[in-house]
Amino acid sequence: MNVDQTTFRQALLDPDAPRPDGLADGQGREAGRRFDVYRNNVTVALGDALETAFPTVAKLVGAQNFKLLAAAYLRQHPPKSPLMMFYGEDMPAFLATFQPTSTIGYLPDIARLELAMRHSYHAADARAFDPAVLQSIPPEKLMASVVTLAPATRLIRSRWPIHAIWAFNNQPEAPKPIMASEDTLILRAELDPVPHLLPKGGGAFVEALLDGESLGTAIERATIENEAFDLSEMLALLITNNALTDLKD
Amino acid sequence: MFDEIPKRIDRLPNVPGVGYKPQHFADINAAPGVVGWLEIHAENYMGDGGRPLAQLRHLAETFAISAHGVGLSIGGETRLDPDHLKRLKHLNNWLQPASFSEHLAWSTHGAEFLNDLLPLPYTEATLNRVADHVDELQETIGRKMLLENPSSYLAFTESTMSETDFLSAIAERTGCGLLLDVNNVFVSATNLGTDPIAYIDAFPLDYVGEIHLGGHDEDEDDHGAPLLIDSHGQEVADPVWTLYDYVIAKGGARPTLIEWDNDVPDWPTLEAEARRAQVILEKVAA
Numbered sequence: 001m002n003v004d005q006t007t008f009r010q011a012l013l014d015p016d017a018p019r020p021d022g023l024a025d026g027q028g029r030e031a032g033r034r035f036d037v038y039r040n041n042v043t044v045a046l047g048d049a050l051e052t053a054f055p056t057v058a059k060l061v062g063a064q065n066f067k068l069l070a071a072a073y074l075r076q077h078p079p080k081s082p083l084m085m086f087y088g089e090d091m092p093a094f095l096a097t098f099q100p101t102s103t104i105g106y107l108p109d110i111a112r113l114e115l116a117m118r119h120s121y122h123a124a125d126a127r128a129f130d131p132a133v134l135q136s137i138p139p140e141k142l143m144a145s146v147v148t149l150a151p152a153t154r155l156i157r158s159r160w161p162i163h164a165i166w167a168f169n170n171q172p173e174a175p176k177p178i179m180a181s182e183d184t185l186i187l188r189a190e191l192d193p194v195p196h197l198l199p200k201g202g203g204a205f206v207e208a209l210l211d212g213e214s215l216g217t218a219i220e221r222a223t224i225e226n227e228a229f230d231l232s233e234m235l236a237l238l239i240t241n242n243a244l245t246d247l248k249d
Numbered sequence: 250m251f252d253e254i255p256k257r258i259d260r261l262p263n264v265p266g267v268g269y270k271p272q273h274f275a276d277i278n279a280a281p282g283v284v285g286w287l288e289i290h291a292e293n294y295m296g297d298g299g300r301p302l303a304q305l306r307h308l309a310e311t312f313a314i315s316a317h318g319v320g321l322s323i324g325g326e327t328r329l330d331p332d333h334l335k336r337l338k339h340l341n342n343w344l345q346p347a348s349f350s351e352h353l354a355w356s357t358h359g360a361e362f363l364n365d366l367l368p369l370p371y372t373e374a375t376l377n378r379v380a381d382h383v384d385e386l387q388e389t390i391g392r393k394m395l396l397e398n399p400s401s402y403l404a405f406t407e408s409t410m411s412e413t414d415f416l417s418a419i420a421e422r423t424g425c426g427l428l429l430d431v432n433n434v435f436v437s438a439t440n441l442g443t444d445p446i447a448y449i450d451a452f453p454l455d456y457v458g459e460i461h462l463g464g465h466d467e468d469e470d471d472h473g474a475p476l477l478i479d480s481h482g483q484e485v486a487d488p489v490w491t492l493y494d495y496v497i498a499k500g501g502a503r504p505t506l507i508e509w510d511n512d513v514p515d516w517p518t519l520e521a522e523a524r525r526a527q528v529i530l531e532k533v534a535a
Contacts, residue, residue: 002407005326008367009358023403025470026442031403032471034440037478038402041365049364079362082292082320082333122296125303151297191300 011035012042013075046074046087053088054114056169057095057107065100072098085122088115106160113162113184113195116154120186120193123152128242134235141249143216147209148246149238152188155206156195163197187241196237201229261286261313261347261459261504263530265523268481268508274304276516278311283527284520286313286347288506292320294344295336309344315459315506316346322357323382323396324369330357334389341390348459348504350395350428351386353379353416370405371415383423395458396420397428400465400479401437412437413451420456427453429503430461431493432485436477445492454500462493462526463508482511484522494529502530 001022011017023031047070051058058066077090092108092115095101128150134142156162163184164177183203184195198206201222208218222229238244266286269277277284287308294301294316308314321333341349354366369375387394396419398412410418420427429452438445464483468476485493485507497503507522 003370003405005355005358005367009361009363012363012367022406024406025403025472025474026440028406029472034403034470034476037468037476038365038367042363045364079364080360082322082330082357082362082364083295083336084292084362084364085296121299122301123299124297125299152299188299191303 012039049084049087056166057111059169109158109160109162113156116156116186117193120152120154120188126150126245128244131239144214146214146248150243150245153243154186156184157203158182187243189241199233201226202234263502265526266506267519270513273516282520284523288315288317291316291318291340313347315348318351321351322355323351324355325357329382329385338389352397354399371408371410380419380422383425395426395428397430398433400433402440404441417453426458427456428459429457432463432489435489435492436465436479439475439477449496457503460503460505461508481508497529497533502533
């Protein structure tokens, strides 16, 4: 009896499927629970990878619930690549439809934030340019310029207070979240990604820059979104975190 | 941080190495002890930048690096993933590791990566397939690789040759070297009721470019027979040290890795394991 890998794989991820024939112990007896070692290895390794990737989601739903959630997720969405550091791309959509979590509205956005933190952590390095350059360019020319943000920059716009929820679960002094829409910008000044709560209009501003719009257009969109948009506050955040890496006419 | 490293240590020395864990970065640099080289899991260093690559560049200035792949699925029924081959080529090009190794196992099925080292039967058909995959990998990365013997929890009734004959044939046909995991030998022999010494005696030790030592867990099968699990979560077991001693006495000193991937201990505990290997390596050097 030959065991092909399709049969092996089917039984591996489905605990209710019969174990494949053609597998034995050293004496030719049926392999029995020896096969379950592989089942267990796969479930535990993928579950651990998800727990590492989504610590805040795990904290919010509780460790035991997260294990059940991870077991359901890994059967529906096994990894598509051997780069396990990026495993979990489908988690936000999964959380929105998985019955036990489908009513926790903010949970998918927390998962998006945690995925973005991982991508930021592994993103390419880049040097920031000297911010003094911004003052040396005539205002009109500056407004027409396009600013490139560091590859580790990630923007998460949410109708939920996801920055506050993230902070409350990860920082000892953080206040209890109150309902609000929040835009979060993940910046990596050196090697550690940090989520920053964006000031009013900041989400529209950064979104425009990430779309390759000019500085002038980004300011315009930020001001349309919120007249209280403060450019100097926004730039200070980007500059202190080494996020401005290129400036083009 | 942006500079290429000018000169690499191009072979693993015949001393102990350890599996690199980021939490040991400071300790390794401050007090490496007897640890002379480091092994990384290739797939963990396939991001574009950030801390993993920064640390690896730094370590590679001081230590010989062994890049150990865990995701190519050399034993897979389908063709090797061309994207992953490209990533492996890129890593080998920029890192220029002293050694590159992968497993006699499969882990990918269709578009899915199952993140475990799954077993394959030893037949003419699988031999041809694995040899082709080893050829393709070696051609892609432009160097010789080492292929590692697996831990077995079960046997395939369709197998027609022994694991040692299978590995010997792969090495002869492809010119690849072998990575002898002594813990895996002990685990498999216990699980399948065979003699680990006989396995070593049948193993082509001349092809061995690296040895692995790791810890295992103990369980039992449906009949109450011992079932050892290759868990890499504790010290190397005493009978595995005895078997390692036998291997070194027979085949001579080899670069020897302590693998401790789960419940990772503090640096002094890991370094103490490396020192245990060093004592055995020094017996044949003397």
